[in-house]
Amino acid sequence: MTLEQNKQRIVVKVGTSTLTHNSGALDLWSMEHLVRTLADLQGMGHEVILVSSGAIAVGTAKLGLSERPKELRMKQAAAAVGQCRMMHIYDKFFSEYNRSMAQILLTGDDVEDPERAEHLSNTFSALLEMGVIPVVNENDSVSSAEIETGRHKVLGDNDTLSAIVAELCRADLLVLLSDIDGLYDADPKTHPEAKLLHQVTELTPEILEMAGGAGSWRGTGGMATKLSAARIAMEAGCDMVITNGRRMEDLYGIAEGKDIGTRFVSGKTRN
Ligand SMILES: Nc1ncnc2c1ncn2[C@@H]1O[C@H](COP(=O)(O)OP(=O)(O)O)[C@@H](O)[C@H]1O
Numbered sequence: 001m002t003l004e005q006n007k008q009r010i011v012v013k014v015g016t017s018t019l020t021h022n023s024g025a026l027d028l029w030s031m032e033h034l035v036r037t038l039a040d041l042q043g044m045g046h047e048v049i050l051v052s053s054g055a056i057a058v059g060t061a062k063l064g065l066s067e068r069p070k071e072l073r074m075k076q077a078a079a080a081v082g083q084c085r086m087m088h089i090y091d092k093f094f095s096e097y098n099r100s101m102a103q104i105l106l107t108g109d110d111v112e113d114p115e116r117a118e119h120l121s122n123t124f125s126a127l128l129e130m131g132v133i134p135v136v137n138e139n140d141s142v143s144s145a146e147i148e149t150g151r152h153k154v155l156g157d158n159d160t161l162s163a164i165v166a167e168l169c170r171a172d173l174l175v176l177l178s179d180i181d182g183l184y185d186a187d188p189k190t191h192p193e194a195k196l197l198h199q200v201t202e203l204t205p206e207i208l209e210m211a212g213g214a215g216s217w218r219g220t221g222g223m224a225t226k227l228s229a230a231r232i233a234m235e236a237g238c239d240m241v242i243t244n245g246r247r248m249e250d251l252y253g254i255a256e257g258k259d260i261g262t263r264f265v266s267g268k269t270r271n
């Protein structure tokens, strides 16, 4: 396959547990490696979109709060503070690699409404055309679906959000960077003997039953929301891979189709 043929539009979603330390403070090593790898993938000819979580945890730490706020308005305020801090650091790191980035904050209404969705899709196209890397998060300060209930309604969580973005942008590949190597046949935190699944071609009831909740106070949704994302991506003809954000360099192999993490194979790739 030539490089031109292999040029892909890749959406990478990174979870709070990869971007922050247990204290909630930013994991600068992780962010720096993420940015460097994305800049490199772009340099290789791929188009890259980043969906980044972390705003609430980072805001909570920056405000010096002893725990993640329970009151909705306080969580939304923490998100506003954290989002700003994260964009500052992302922009600084992307600038070091001579890349431009843009912030896109979305709510469920933005993708549900056809006119807004079209504007959004046009904005993504224009940014990618100019070589800018869009960095997306849910607009937590105005949208309460996920942070209030912990479940997704319209968008709800960034796993689902990233799949919706992948669909909207007609991406070839969605990669979810998590704190775990992929989907296991049970949650390894409670079942140490659990085995990693390398490939999923169909979301059967057995697969859906394997998914448990979040692994730490910073994560949201756990595997359940990742499987919802897989459904959206697969139906849109986009492969999705869950892999460990501790090994950013795996992104190169994943882009080449190597067997890393758990790959949810879309009909488009299978046929
Ligand atoms: N079947 C499963 N396979 C792998 N991880 C699982 C499974 N069920 C639940 N989990 C949990 O999902 C967590 C990852 O999701 P989450 O905590 O939301 O992190 P992230 O910030 O990466 O989205 C893992 O740490 C793990 O404890």
Ligand SMILES: N[C@@H](CCC(=O)OP(=O)(O)O)C(=O)O
Binding pocket: 014, 015, 016, 017, 052, 053, 054, 055, 056, 057, 079, 137, 138, 140, 146, 156, 157, 158, 159, 218, 219, 220, 221, 222
């Ligand atoms: N939008 C929220 C994160 C929501 C979310 O899905 O978090 P995660 O499970 O860490 O990807 C934030 O920026 O804090």
